[in-house]
Amino acid sequence: MPSNPLHILRVNARELLRQPGMTRQIHADLDATDLGVQDDRVAGVIDVEFEAVSSIDGIVVTGSISTPWRVPCRRCLTEVVGTARIAVDEVYRDDVGDADAFQIEGDQIDMAPAVREYVLLELPDAPLCRDDCAGICPICGIDRNQTSCECDTSARDDRWSTLDRLRLDDD
Ligand SMILES: [Zn+2]
Ligand SMILES: [Zn+2]
Structure with a gap:
């Protein structure tokens, strides 16, 4: 076990470039902290x-990155869990003519920054526990998926739905 788990994400570029068509398989199970991702939404090992x-x-x-996540439902705050599966397709070059390519640093390519970027990009911001989640009563605070109340929430419901719409527009 290497002292720095991120070493797995570094590949000797010269060795590969000497012979076009050569392949290297990389498999890593990483903790968010190893990766430098400080995010409460990550719920386990990043594959x-x-x-x-x-x-x-x-x-x-x-290849792909799988990130298990745990985020409160945006309406009822129940914990929602899932896995973000991200397809990766990147090019590393010595001469980064087009902005889409990553730089080969010295003799190495280091995929850690790209992995970090992808993970943060794909974590959900405000999921719903289910599409028709009834949310929390804004007056008495009960979970309306579990039980119902007699509160008059007609005015406040409008505000909730506006908030939902705003958040959906962000996506
Ligand atoms: Zn919910
Ligand atoms: Zn209520």
């Missing part, structure tokens, strides 16, 4: 499966 293939002028990395 990384990559294949790096060299071409004439770069290294193409494809």
